[in-house]
Amino acid sequence: MQRIDTAVTHGIWDGQLPVRISIDPTDAKTLASGAILHSHYTFMHRCSYLPLVTESVREVFVKSGVAFTGHDADIWYEYRGVPLKWHYPIGLLHDLLTSQYRGSSPLPWHIIIHFTNFPTDKLIRINAANIIDTPHDSFMSMIKEADYIRNGSIKKLMSLSKQDQTNLWQGLSSHDYDKFWNVNARLVTNDNTIPKYIPxxxxxxxxxxxxxxxxxxxxxxxxxxxxxxxxxxxxxxxxxxxxxxxxxxxxxxxxxxxxxxxxxxxxxxxxxxxxxxxxxxxxxxxxxxxxxxxxxx
Amino acid sequence: MKEEILLLHKPYYPKFHVQVLFKSRLLINCPLTVMTVPTTQSAFDRTCQTFLSHSKKIGDTWRWVTPGAYLAKTVWVVDNSNEETASKDEESALHEPSDPAILSPAKPGITLEFHVIYSTTYACPVLYFCGHTSAGTGLSLEDIRQTVKGHMPDLDEQKRTEYDMPVVSQKDHPILGIPFYFIHPCHTADVTAEMLEACDSDANYFVFWLSLVGQLFSPLRLVEVGYVTSETCCR
Known part of the structure; x- marks a missing residue:
């Protein structure tokens, strides 16, 4: 039953997306009056989430003259007028919003960063007290739902030690394959039983x-x-x-x-x-x- | 462990149901592992139609929304946040006007929108809600709580279910795709499974569940008492 093909799982884990991030023109005017702001070019892991890269992206823009003193929870991204759902994996966001290109969209993916006017009617709010709390809950909620779909209960996930549960999120956020997959393999193979349904x-x-x-x-x-x-x-x-x-x-x-x-x-x-x-x-x-x-x- | 479950679920039971629950030993026998409720989207749809016919009879304002197939109710809440000491009848905090705009200029208030949507994962209904000002501005949970008299203490984003999920948090509305607050179903799914067995029909189970989850919004009432005093009472 266990059919984990590590060449495949490694390939997916390491998948990256070249991204070009430009600041919203209105934000540029109010937060960096007059300064010429270049786009920031970077790679993002497809399996990661936008709030996990926000800190480093914010630093780049602040260094280049953006007078942003707000909280990282206020920062959001947009592609062609569509606010990016931060609780979707980055790879999914790209695949969905460029789906008209049928898998061969022009790269880098050009997205816009906003420092103000968080669209609360379109995006889930992020708890400002700790920018990682909300994404963490959101991720664990999905992984528990997946367990429920496979087994009709959240027993398997809840039977993991606290440390193992923590390792799932930490492995993902620090891009540590072994830390994540040591625990994840037990979940996705469902302890060698055929799952009831597929997440x-x-x-x-x-x-x-x-x-x-x-x-x-x-x-x-x-x-x-x-x-x-x-x-x-x-x-x-x-x-x-x-x-x-x-x-x-x-x-x-x-x-x-x-x-x-x-x-x-x-x-x-x-x-x-x-x-x-x-x-x-x-x-x-x-x-x-x-x-x-x-x-x- | 059983004791813990008892405590965790107790706040969510409407007072008039607690006796019934104890009689049917729901609270005591509640199992930790969750089994799928033997129901489907189409069974849910039928249950809702039965519920709606009762709802209309007693003048409750639940309605059916298509496309999407879900129940919805809009309630207008008068802003009580500035009159903490007012000794008004609690019932008057909740109105269900046919046209909220008539009331809104007289007294500031908010609109709360409640949606009941079937979850194919948890095989049970899930309650979604959101709040808006009369100008249409979306409200945070904190804004909503501050407006409602009593501040709905059970509706707390810090509270966690026994599966370590927030009892209430935001999620994309499954049909509209925009953020709504929702009551996490993982902690009610096990109770609803037993409720279904204890109830003599799907419709009763539904009223039961809705009044249960509605306790979080006390003093607002998501279901009118008429359902319970009529023949729909759970056995």
Whole structure:
């Protein structure tokens, strides 16, 4: 059952996104009157979260003349007018908001940093007392939900020692693969039992997130469902359910052309649609234990 | 451990239900491990329709929202934050006007929006809420609490569930995609599972759950007493 492919998990863990960060022009006027502010170029880990990079990004802008004396919890980011949900992994934000490029968007990803006017109607507030508390709770909430989805309880996660639970977040925030995966492997392999359902969320731009109970195998435990099976059930108009085993090449070609429009993106990669969902969940989930799959049409 | 659960859940039970709960041994037998409530989105939808027909009968203002399929209720709360010592009847703190705009110029107040949305993960209803001023400005939980008489002490962002999650925090509304406060379902899921067994119908279970979670907003009332005194009372 345990099928952790460390080449894959290392690759995902180390995935980075080149990002260009420019200051909002209004903020530049009020906080750095007249100064010419260059964009800041950096790499961000796809599996990380924006509040975890805010401190270092803020330092760069303050050094270059931005008179920001507020709290890091007031800082927020935007891409083409859309405020970036800080509780989404950075890789998911990029994949979702550039989904019209179908996995080959121009890089670096150009986002805007704001130091004022936090949009409380669009973004979840961050507790100013400790900028890490809210993201930490948000992350642990997801990982507990994932455990609940797999097992119908949060028993497995709650049975981890306090230290192990802490190591999950610390491993993520300090980008320490071993610290994180030593604990995470027990969660994603579910102690070698087949999970009841797969922690999976499916995203389409400007539509509510789809989250439904998704079983990894059929009732008789003899057939593993693939990503195609799952998406075919969730979004039959976008992913027409596959026909029975094609008997001729002609039938196969017809099927391919039906589904050729839409692709499923995860970690910036177009995922082969015949991948078994259980393998995908164990190896390609984000650190919050969810598969966050973006559909590009 | 059982004692702890008893204490943790006690504040969330409406007074008129506590006896029933003890009789059905819900509080005492509450298991720590959570089993999935045998219900589905479509069962939830049916339950809501039954609930809504009762709701209309007794003049409660819950409504059904589509697309999205969820229950919603809007309540207008008169701002009591500046009259701590006023000895007004608590009931008058809550109005449900057909048009909030009529009342708002006379007395400052806020609008609270409550949504009940089915969680496919926890297989139970989840209560979401948000508050706005009459000008439409979004309010923080602290702003909301300060406005409501009594300050709703149980609605505390510092409080944690037995699974170490905040009892109340913000989350994206599953359908609207914008931040709403919500009551974390992980601590009510185990109770609702048993409630379902103790209730003679899904609709009763729902009223039961809603009045339970609604206790957090006391003195505001999310469900009118009419549900309980009628034939919908839990057994």
């Amino acid at each position: 999976l969320r499916v995203y389409l731009l400007d539509q509510p997130v789809i989250q439904e109970p998704v079983a990894p195998v059929d009732d008789n435990l003899d057939c593993e469902y693939t990503l195609r099976d799952i998406l075919g059930r969730m979004l039959p108009e976008i992913f027409p359910p596959s026909l029975d085993a094609p008997t001729t090449e002609g039938a196969d070609n017809t099927r391919k052309s039906d589904a050729s429009e839409a692709v499923a993106i995860l970690h910036g990669i177009v995922i082969p649609i015949e991948t078994p969902i259980l393998w995908l969940s164990q190896n390609c989930s984000y650190p919050d234990n969810f598969l966050h799959i973006v559909i590009c049409r």
